[in-house]
Amino acid sequence: MKRKSVSIIGVPMDLGQTRRGVDMGPSAIRYAGVKECLVKLGYSVYDEGNIKVEIQERTILDQKTSLKNLTAVAEGNERLAHKVEEVISQRRFPLVLGGDHSIAIGTLAGVAKHSQNLGVIWYDAHGDLNTAETSPSGNIHGMPLAVSLGIGHPALTNIGGYAPKIKPENIVIIGARDLDTGERKLIKEKGIKVYTMHEIDRIGMTNVMKETIDYLKERTEHVHLSLDMDGLDPTEAPGVGTPVAGGISYRESHLAMEMLEESKLITSAEFVEVNPILDEKNKTGAAAVALISSLFGEKLL
Numbered sequence: 001m002k003r004k005s006v007s008i009i010g011v012p013m014d015l016g017q018t019r020r021g022v023d024m025g026p027s028a029i030r031y032a033g034v035k036e037c038l039v040k041l042g043y044s045v046y047d048e049g050n051i052k053v054e055i056q057e058r059t060i061l062d063q064k065t066s067l068k069n070l071t072a073v074a075e076g077n078e079r080l081a082h083k084v085e086e087v088i089s090q091r092r093f094p095l096v097l098g099g100d101h102s103i104a105i106g107t108l109a110g111v112a113k114h115s116q117n118l119g120v121i122w123y124d125a126h127g128d129l130n131t132a133e134t135s136p137s138g139n140i141h142g143m144p145l146a147v148s149l150g151i152g153h154p155a156l157t158n159i160g161g162y163a164p165k166i167k168p169e170n171i172v173i174i175g176a177r178d179l180d181t182g183e184r185k186l187i188k189e190k191g192i193k194v195y196t197m198h199e200i201d202r203i204g205m206t207n208v209m210k211e212t213i214d215y216l217k218e219r220t221e222h223v224h225l226s227l228d229m230d231g232l233d234p235t236e237a238p239g240v241g242t243p244v245a246g247g248i249s250y251r252e253s254h255l256a257m258e259m260l261e262e263s264k265l266i267t268s269a270e271f272v273e274v275n276p277i278l279d280e281k282n283k284t285g286a287a288a289v290a291l292i293s294s295l296f297g298e299k300l301l
């Protein structure tokens with residue numbers, strides 16, 4: 001890791017989907033010892049606390065688009081974007097803890113303010129490339145990557161006051177195994193690089209990461225890692241709201257984090273979708289911390 005100071009930003013967001021409990025994700029990851037691990041690795045760690053997210057007991061449907069909780073999701077992300085931007089201007093590494101994946105909208109809005117040519121690694125079972133028109137659910141956590149490309153509701157695409165945040169050729173999706181029809185179309189149309197589970201099985205995680213690193217090194221200046229814990233197999237990360245069988249193993253994920261650490265490419269990261277209510281004794285929270293440790297340079301020997 002290039003930066004020696006890390007700011008932890010919690011985002012107790014559960015309004016981008018409808019399963020309760022993912023708002024406790026930041027607590028679960030803190031409880032699993034994220035700060036202690038980073039301190040042990042020699043970082044100065046600042047826990048910035050949590051971003052304020054409205055508490056809403058019932059889903060509010062946008063009348064025109066059927067987007068769920070649009071206003072509250074947009075407001076939380078606006079605050080997050082602001083915080084991330086501030087952390088980067090203090091020359092600290094922003095480590096964002098979710099919360100559902102809709103928070104990537106705010107994280108990327110904050111990160112991309114400082115980077116014209118931002119790379120993004122989207123480690124996920126899903127593409128999160130839906131719009132109100134293509135979404136099967138109306139859940140905004142299925143849309144953040146499209147939103148960051150400038151595609152979607154203006155209340156979301158304009159967060160941070162500008163759009164788009166990223167370019168399609170600067171994205172690499174890893175672990176995809178559940179893509180909706182509209183998402184597949186967008187991937188083809190925009191030429192987004194995707195390593196599905198098929199490629200991971202076929203060429204192995206070592207080669208997937210080698211290619212990803214070479215690809216991003218060539219064309220980007222900073223790289224953001226957006227890691228959805230449902231990218232991992234649900235047997236190893238059961239505490240997620242939208243599990244999909246046949247995922248990336250815990251071991252492969254460690255390897256991926258270690259290779260990213262060696263590459264010195266990653267300048268911001270978020271770990272999302274940890275839902276302690278659905279988890280087994282904080283297995284998923286602990287897995288997130290283990291992966292964060294590898295990403296920040298923990299070695300066995």
Ligand SMILES: NC(=[NH2+])NCCC[C@H](N)C(=O)O
Pocket residue numbers: 100101102126128130135136137138139141142143178180228230242273
């Ligand atoms: N970040 C996530 N876990 N996203 C899951 C999205 C699932 C589905 N594709 C949807 O749009 O609703």
Ligand SMILES: [Mn+2]
Pocket residue numbers: 124125126228230231242
């Ligand atoms: Mn996902």
Ligand SMILES: [Mn+2]
Pocket residue numbers: 101124126128141228
């Ligand atoms: Mn996701």
